[in-house]
Amino acid sequence: MNKDKYFNLNKKIKKNYALVNTKIIEPGIGVKDNCGLLIKGKIIEDFGQHIQVESIPENYEVINCKGLSLAPGLVDIRVQIREPGLEHQETIKSVSKSACSGGISTLICLPNTKPVIDQPALIHSIQRKAREVALTKIFCTGAITRDLLGKEIAELQLMAESGAVGFTDAIRSVADTKVMRRALTYVKSFNGLIIQHPEEYNLSSEGIVNEGEISTRLGLSGIPYYAEAMMIERDLWLVRETNSRYHVSHVSTKAGVNIIRKAKEEGLKITCDTAPPYFILNEMAIENYKTFTKLSPPLRTEKDRISIIEGLQDGTIDAIASDHMPQDQDAKRLPFNQAEYGAVGLETLLPLSISLVKNNFLSIEKVFSLITTNPAKIMNLDSGKIKVGNDADIMIFNEDKPWKINPDEFHSKSKNTPFDGMLVEGKNLMTFVRGRLVYKNL
Amino acid sequence: MKEEKDIDTYPHKHLLGIEGLSPPSIKYLLKLSENYAHHLIKKSKKLDLLKNKTCINLFFENSTRTRTSFELAGKKLGADILNISLGSSSIKKGETLVDTAMTLNAMQPDIIVVRHNDAGAVKLLSEKVNCCVINAGDGPHEHPTQALLDALTILRRKKTLSGLTVSICGDILHSRVARSNIHLLNTLGAEVRVIAPATLIPVDIEKMGVKVFYNMKMGLKDTDIIMMLRLQLERMAGSYVPSIREYFRFYGLDRDKLNFAKPDALILHPGPMNRGVEIDTELADDIDRSAIFEQVQMGVAVRMACLRALLEH
Numbered sequence: 001m002n003k004d005k006y007f008n009l010n011k012k013i014k015k016n017y018a019l020v021n022t023k024i025i026e027p028g029i030g031v032k033d034n035c036g037l038l039i040k041g042k043i044i045e046d047f048g049q050h051i052q053v054e055s056i057p058e059n060y061e062v063i064n065c066k067g068l069s070l071a072p073g074l075v076d077i078r079v080q081i082r083e084p085g086l087e088h089q090e091t092i093k094s095v096s097k098s099a100c101s102g103g104i105s106t107l108i109c110l111p112n113t114k115p116v117i118d119q120p121a122l123i124h125s126i127q128r129k130a131r132e133v134a135l136t137k138i139f140c141t142g143a144i145t146r147d148l149l150g151k152e153i154a155e156l157q158l159m160a161e162s163g164a165v166g167f168t169d170a171i172r173s174v175a176d177t178k179v180m181r182r183a184l185t186y187v188k189s190f191n192g193l194i195i196q197h198p199e200e201y202n203l204s205s206e207g208i209v210n211e212g213e214i215s216t217r218l219g220l221s222g223i224p225y226y227a228e229a230m231m232i233e234r235d236l237w238l239v240r241e242t243n244s245r246y247h248v249s250h251v252s253t254k255a256g257v258n259i260i261r262k263a264k265e266e267g268l269k270i271t272c273d274t275a276p277p278y279f280i281l282n283e284m285a286i287e288n289y290k291t292f293t294k295l296s297p298p299l300r301t302e303k304d305r306i307s308i309i310e311g312l313q314d315g316t317i318d319a320i321a322s323d324h325m326p327q328d329q330d331a332k333r334l335p336f337n338q339a340e341y342g343a344v345g346l347e348t349l350l351p352l353s354i355s356l357v358k359n360n361f362l363s364i365e366k367v368f369s370l371i372t373t374n375p376a377k378i379m380n381l382d383s384g385k386i387k388v389g390n391d392a393d394i395m396i397f398n399e400d401k402p403w404k405i406n407p408d409e410f411h412s413k414s415k416n417t418p419f420d421g422m423l424v425e426g427k428n429l430m431t432f433v434r435g436r437l438v439y440k441n442l
Numbered sequence: 443m444k445e446e447k448d449i450d451t452y453p454h455k456h457l458l459g460i461e462g463l464s465p466p467s468i469k470y471l472l473k474l475s476e477n478y479a480h481h482l483i484k485k486s487k488k489l490d491l492l493k494n495k496t497c498i499n500l501f502f503e504n505s506t507r508t509r510t511s512f513e514l515a516g517k518k519l520g521a522d523i524l525n526i527s528l529g530s531s532s533i534k535k536g537e538t539l540v541d542t543a544m545t546l547n548a549m550q551p552d553i554i555v556v557r558h559n560d561a562g563a564v565k566l567l568s569e570k571v572n573c574c575v576i577n578a579g580d581g582p583h584e585h586p587t588q589a590l591l592d593a594l595t596i597l598r599r600k601k602t603l604s605g606l607t608v609s610i611c612g613d614i615l616h617s618r619v620a621r622s623n624i625h626l627l628n629t630l631g632a633e634v635r636v637i638a639p640a641t642l643i644p645v646d647i648e649k650m651g652v653k654v655f656y657n658m659k660m661g662l663k664d665t666d667i668i669m670m671l672r673l674q675l676e677r678m679a680g681s682y683v684p685s686i687r688e689y690f691r692f693y694g695l696d697r698d699k700l701n702f703a704k705p706d707a708l709i710l711h712p713g714p715m716n717r718g719v720e721i722d723t724e725l726a727d728d729i730d731r732s733a734i735f736e737q738v739q740m741g742v743a744v745r746m747a748c749l750r751a752l753l754e755h
Contacts, residue, residue, distance in 0.1 A: 289562030
């Protein structure tokens with residue numbers, strides 16, 4: 001099967017598009033039936049119910065989207081791109097293909113490449129490569145500490161100047177409280193964003209699954225749920241003091257959600273995200289030592305899973321990120337202890353988020369706010385909304401189309417998904433990035 | 443309740459753990475083991491039931507008794523035995539477990555007995571080979587033949603498991619022996635207690651159907667069987683327990699603590715023992731109370747039964 005046929009790799013094709021007979025879903029606008037949207041060059045020229053087939057000017061390629069929905073291209077704030085350094089797992093090109101096939105038009109990469117993104121040169125280099133080969137927009141986060149070692153802070157302001165949208169030590173927490181305090185204090189001067197992987201290092205470093213009956217039965221060392229809560233609580237003291245922008249990644253526990261809820265009630269300007277495994281699966285998925293379910297943070301209990309959904313419902317959790325972490329076969333085909341963490345997620349983000357609508361937990365507008373406007377706002381990006389004059393980052397999708405997740409069909413170089421074989425609804429069919437139709441699978 | 447019928451074959455391809463085995467399956471293995479125990483005690487001739495069968499003992503972790511026990515069991519049944527000992531350092535040199543499995547599989551053995559230091563590793567290996575697989579210990583997960591030989595030892599002394607109180611004492615957290623025994627004893631109707639300092643009790647162990655005791659005397663009260671576990675000396679470094687003398691004071695088995703158990707209580711230990719750490723040396727040698735050396739003998743019988751049961755098909 002030639003998977004490349006879905007992608008438009010030719011940057012020179014410039015067309016104007018008229019997308020008609022569609023339902024617009026946008027958190028700010030709501031759900032509007034029978035709409036049209038005009039893309040002129042790179043930008044959204046106009047949209048609304050007044051745009052109908054009859055009134056389309058010449059020079060526009062008309063795409064009839066009857067029965068389909070239109071939404072802003074998704075914004076994914078937690079993606080590991082693996083280039084430079086681990087190109088056998090993913091590259092900038094393959095990650096952008098994977099992303100746009102899943103409806104994502106903007107992705108934010110973690111700094112755990114090799115070498116680590118801990119200085120401006122790396123950001124420039126990734127941005128240059130992305131301009132050449134990427135089908136989506138790619139933004140970088142920089143490392144908080146040099147080489148992600150947690151010891152001394154990296155060149156945060158220089159990286160910010162070069163385009164880093166935030167700072168994180170990726171899949172590690174900043175364990176040293178003093179270093180974290182310095183980082184949060186330092187970014188105040190340029191309003192930088194600190195993103196934390198919330199795990200108390202000494203409690204989590206030896207564990208691999210959630211501590212409880214399952215870890216005891218399987219004989220795997222556990223990470224207690226409160227390792228997450230402890231790290232968030234520690235950081236909150238520092239945030240109270242510094243009042244810096246602070247974001248918690250992939251919240252996975254009830255205790256974590258509760259602490260963030262209280263902190264928000266207290267008025268702290270903090271944000272957080274979660275990822276689909278934490279509201280779809282629980283630790284039971286690990287049974288039989290399936291290494292594709294080895295994630296960091298680990299899959300938690302059913303109670304935790306329900307709390308994550310509640311956190312999404314009441315707005316405690318601001319965003320859903322794919323937490324895309326590509327691993328090759330060899331990294332996962334090992335005893336559970338030795339296998340690497342993580343799962344790919346770009347191509348399953350949309351249907352798994354839509355499952356929250358199908359199960360009557362959230363409205364469709366709410367779900368889209370979690371994967372478009374909110375994450376864009378957290379990162380101070382102008383993406384994730386439909387606005388005249390904005391970049392035309394658009395996805396056209398079928399809300400109800402049932403399909404079965406099959407990793408062989410993924411465009412990502414890696415296939416490590418815990419959702420293999422799951423039946424889902426909602427499929428992306430077209431993605432526009434800056435007005436260019438980069439993915440089409442009608 | 444449906445009456446459980448006795449069975450006359452072992453219904454699974456592998457023996458990966460006790461968890462999930464039905465009472466008839468366990469009873470079948472124990473009955474077969476009992477037969478072989480008689481056979482061994484009578485010092486009967488070598489059998490040729492497994493003639494022309496190839497049995498590979500694949501040990502990724504050091505072991506003396508389990509490996510020799512399997513080797514002897516195989517030889518007594520007439521099988522061809524191949525011992526492969528791969529220290530954990532040689533694994534790190536390159537070949538992955540799956541590659542090792544596939545290489546050995548190409549040699550077409552009939553059975554592979556595996557010990558590995560990672561939980562679930564034996565299951566992973568069993569998915570990549572065509573032959574039968576016996577788990578000889580996978581990390582802290584399971585060690586089914588040890589639980590079977592413990593059960594056989596108890597059965598020979600006490601006639602039944604049902605209704606007995608069994609206290610397992612020591613490093614429960616890191617112990618595959620404890621886990622397999624908990625499954626087996628619960629399945630066959632014994633009451634199981636675990637005794638250890640709280641740092642060596644895994645979270646939510648109660649949900650596996652045991653009572654937890656931090657006080658050894660209370661935990662041993664009126665118990666029929668005392669199973670002592672080995673305390674790895676490196677646990678001191680991990681701050682699980684502060685010192686050997688403190689551990690022995692509160693969790694070492696001595697006459698004083700033993701007096702709380704039933705007068706005819708039986709002492710088991712999977713070996714190798716740390717005399718003076720978890721067990722008083724005099725008790726270990728008391729043949730009236732301790733069945734430690736009988737366990738070793740039963741180990742061969744149980745392993746003969748398991749090899750035979752799996753290769754019967």
